[in-house]
Amino acid sequence: MAAATTVRLVLSSEVRLVDIVHAASEHMAGLAGFGEDDALNLGIAVREAVINAIRHGNRMDASRKVDVLLRARPTSITARVRDQGMGFDASTTPDPTSEANLLQTSGRGILLIRAFVDVVDFKYREGRGMEVTLTKKRNRRTKGAPRSTGAATDNGGIQQ
Amino acid sequence: MKTTVRTVGQISVVDLSGKITIGEGDVVLRDKVHELLEAGHKKILLNLEKVSYMDSAGIGELVACFKRAREKGGTVKLLRPSGKVEDLLQLTKLWEVFEIFAEEQPALASY
DSSP states (O other), rough: HHHHHHEEEEEEEEEGGGGHHHHHHHHHHHHHHOHHHHHHHHHHHHHHHHIIIIIIIITTTTTTTEEEEEEEOSSEEEEEEEEESSSOOGGGGGGGTTTGGGGGEEEEHHHHHHHHSSSHHHHHHHHEEEEEEEETTTOOOTTTTOOOBBBBOTTTTOOO | OEEEEEEEOOOOEEEEEEEETTTTTTHHHHHHHHHHHHHTTOOOEEEEEEEEEEEHHHHHHHHHHHHHHTTTTEEEEEEEEOOHHHHHHTTTTTTGGGGGEHHHHHHHTOO
């Protein structure tokens, strides 16, 4: 694969389009040499970021866009998901694995994102919406291990 | 996602195949469990053997089915989660919430 390969998808805020982004993410991971399980993990993480963007960022307003940029490099793959919403503080979201929240029917998306990629960066861009950048590195075990957030420095070379 | 329902004694075994994800599988699961509960079938075993993965919406719908059944005096249990589905149940700690079985006979005998 070339030094960096990019794919950009811009979609209206419709949940029926989430599968397209998921499939593209898995395919990009395959092209970059990731194994099937890691590719699925990336697909699920990107899926969750896009669902959050549609539901919570753009509040299901189909006229608002979700902008997804996938960039595969020899050692990692990065997904940047931008919405046109008001943003949120990821550090204040409740822990869905605490006993009090186990029977909640929502609120697990960020848990899945953190578990299935290596680096997650949440950033609100004033007046331009929320931006979530996910980076998954090759040959690293990520399954089932919640990740720290908000301190990412490796964003896979995606322009800010 | 596709579902087929087998009735074994008083237990409804729902064989699921595909993925339980937002806008599709989660709706199918919700409708099927609702239909069973409304028809008075309160002992429900969801066979996840052929479910490839779930997203947060699908996981949320599993929890919703569990709660809905309990409110109606019923029970939802899980059979043969494997691969990514097992990972997700462990990660979310729902492994501790649901009764989960690797084999069908012990699952049926548990009701």
